[in-house]
Every structure is written in C-alpha cells, then in structure tokens.
Amino acid sequence: MAISDVLVMQKARILWDYHDTGTPLAAADAIIGLGSYDLRVADRCAELFLSGLAPRVVFAGAMGNWTRGMFASSEAHAFADRAIALGVPAGVISLEPKSTNIAENISFVRALLPDAQQVIWVTKPQTRRRVSATLLVNWPEVTSMIAAPAHDLAAQPSAHHPLEALISEMVGDVWRMAAYTKKGFQASQPLPPAVRIAFDTLVTAGFTHHLPPGVRSLEQ
Template sequence: MAVELPTPVLQAAKTLWEYHHIYDPLAKADLIIGLGSYDLRVADHCAALFHQGLAPRILFTGKSGNWTGNLYESSEAEAFAHRAVNLGVPAVSILIEPHATNIGENIRFARSMAGEHIQRVIMVTKPQTQRRVRATADAQWPEVATLVTAPLTRFEDQPTTAYSLEGLINEMVGDVHRMRIYPIKGYQTAQSIPVSVADAFEFLVAKGYHHHL
C-alpha cells in the first residue's frame, strides 16, 4: 500500500523534483549513454531515442548502487542492455560498462569506453538525477557537448515496488547536499540553488529525510 505523506512534505519534495530536472532539447549525437539504476524506464527511453535516429550507438553503464544490489541478476548495464535488445536495439549497437557504482564513475568509465572523435553525447538518467548528471559531466567530461534527458515520468509515478517514495525523497535531498559540497572537491560544476530549494532541503532534512547525505 502506498504511504500517504503530509502535504508539506510532498510540496517540499516536488520542489526538489522540479529543481533536479534538465530535459535539454535533443539533437543528433555520437552516442547515447544510459546510466544504470533501479529504473528500467531509462533503458526504454534510450531505446526510443535510438529508434528515432538520434545516435548510432548506446552505452549502458552501471554495476550496482544504493538501491540495486539485489534487484538484477546481472549488472545494471547488462540488465538495461537486455531490455534495449528486447525493444529492438541491435546488440551490436550496444556497449556495456558494468563496473561503475556512482554517477562520477558512470561518466568517467563511459568516457574511457567511448573512444575518440566523440563530440556530442545524450545522457539518459532518472528524472531526479538530471541536474547531478549535468554538473558531473560538465566537470569530468568538459570537452564533449552533453545533452541531459530522462523519461517523462510524473513525480507520483516515479516510485516503484523496488524503490519507495521515501527513498526518492532521501535521494533528492542527498543530491542537493552534493550540489553544495562536490564542486569544492572538483567532482561537479557549481549549481545555483534557489532559496525555495534550499528551504525545501532544510525542511526535509528536519523531517528525517537525511539518509542519503
């Protein structure tokens, strides 16, 4: 049964949800990069973009993370590739990077596999991790033009049987925290954090959504 949360918590969570969105306008690229996670809708979206002719290859990256340790029989990347093949993407058009355990590694390892002469990539991730992907790619793969997108999923539909609403909120709170500290470490570019987002972050931390800090 779905957990009903107080309206102020939901309002604060939706503020963070909107903040994390990027949804760049897309153009043809050299490579689609699908970041592994619990959310197979990302693989579906990668397949759809491939079939639209936006890139000739897909690279799926991911070993396991905070929420996928026991979700797939294989790595995230292999599970996503299997999904894409079932959706009609030729296996020969798919690269698999099965070792990354966080977004920084997703991008660094994908960069190493992508080869030379890559000028533009489309990075596909969950809706709520788009801003972190943007900030990380701009810091760690600056020579390539990166377009960031995600499935067009509603906030209410993002939780799954394997990933709760509480998990979603904790993740979004944690990523705002990373927006603050990772630029200092050189992991990400600095991101402007509006007052409304900072207030929602502090409110949710005070309400106990601090498990991904």
C-alpha cells in the same frame, strides 16, 4: 516536529523541479544510459535509439547499494537486456559495467567513446542536474544533451523505490550539490532559497536516508 503530508509533497515538488533539468535533443554519436534501479531509463534509451537519434548505445553501471540483489548481473547488463527486448539490436550496444558513481560513469564511458563530439545522456529525472554538473568537470569537451523518462513526480516512485526513498534521494542529492562542488567532483550549481528551505523542511521531516551519517545541513 510533525509536518503535514501536503507540506512534504510541496517541498518534494520543489526538489523534483530543481533536479529535473534537461536539454533539447538532437542527433548524436551515441546514447548513454546511466544504470540505476530504474529500468525506465533503458526504455527511454531504446525509444531514442529507435527514433534514429544515434547509431549506438552505451550502458554504464556496476551494482550499487540500491541495486544489489535486484539484477542478476550489473546495471549495465540489465539495461542492455531491457533495451534488446524493446528492439535495440545487440550489435549496437556497448557496456561499461564497472562504474559505481556518476563521475566514474562519465570517465569510463569517455574512454569507450574517444572520438565522440555530441552525446545524449539518459538518466532518472531527478538525477539530471547532478549528471550535467558532473559532466562539466569530467568531460567538458563533448557536447552533452541530458534526457530522462518523460513522467512527473507522481509517476516516479516504484515498488522498489517508493516515495519515501525518492524524497530521501532528492534531499541527499541537494547536499551533494554543495559537498561535491567543494571536492571538485562537479561544477558549482545554484541553490535557490526555496531549495534550501525545502531541504531543511524535509530533513526535519526525517527524509535523511541518503545523507551521510550525522549530516543534517547543507553546511556540513
């Protein structure tokens, strides 16, 4: 079934708003940048550090499907290089270059920060809900604040990750909200009717590249 570009963008905006959750920021023990294809996360980490919100920065991430071949080394190393170029002293940065998913990001960083009580997590705008839900299972004792680069849906696509890939990513992460809760990987999240409809519409439109093979519904 053909679906208009206008309808696609309407439904994409619903998913963007659903994923793009955040919290007020305050002073913390560390700023943690979660690695990905989006170096603007490192830029935001540098901005928050230089504003004085925390005395140290941790970058986490090995190399995933979307970043294989993109960076010379791990996502964590690439993000650290970017932050240093923006004025963050190398001596305040720690690296966790082995994690390959959000749960590992959190668990491995937790081992680096055993005494942390309050931390700021920086991720892509469309990943904030998954980070928040995963923290509730993997590090509930710490007070977590969730931040992201401050831009809207129109500015998120890039040459490396264009709009079609972004929409597929958001669709796939809605499915993970339900599937990963069942597996115990993250805390349950509400799935409002509008989000379910947007998911179904975008799956029908073919934005399925971030879903497991054969999965086409939230119940699978």
